[in-house]
Amino acid sequence: MNEPISVGRLYPSRIPPNAVTRSKPTASNESQVSFQQMLQDHVVKFSNHAVKRLEQRGIELAPEQIAKIGSAIDNAAAKGSKDSLILMKDMALIVNVNNRTVVTAMDGKSMKDNVFTQIDSAVIIS
Numbered sequence: 001m002n003e004p005i006s007v008g009r010l011y012p013s014r015i016p017p018n019a020v021t022r023s024k025p026t027a028s029n030e031s032q033v034s035f036q037q038m039l040q041d042h043v044v045k046f047s048n049h050a051v052k053r054l055e056q057r058g059i060e061l062a063p064e065q066i067a068k069i070g071s072a073i074d075n076a077a078a079k080g081s082k083d084s085l086i087l088m089k090d091m092a093l094i095v096n097v098n099n100r101t102v103v104t105a106m107d108g109k110s111m112k113d114n115v116f117t118q119i120d121s122a123v124i125i126s
Helices: 027-042 048-056 063-078
Strands: 083-088 091-096 102-108 119-126
Touching: 048 102, 063 083, 063 091, 063 119
Parallel strands: 083 119
Antiparallel strands: 083 091, 091 102
16 A cells, blocks of 8 residues: 555556656756746836836936845845835835836935825835
């Protein structure tokens, strides 16, 4: 009773034991997929709307700021957030955490007297 059961033993008349083989993924495919997945997981994307708002409001993001936004998204995801407000210096970003996509962006002037809706978390970056 403690012996492992193979497919050939369950249905000996239907499937010959040599017919069932498992192919192992090659190392190059495995590393390529994991690298692509890793890249996709750590990239911050910007929606068309967010790009337009950044241009309209004259907001330019440096690579280190984008890295900080990425780590803020990681922190929000770790807490189970779905849509988050990220406050950074004099700018606010609404981010879809699951897609790692900035949905919209506001500068300090646009933030005043605004109400942020449809968010479930806020992350403040220094």
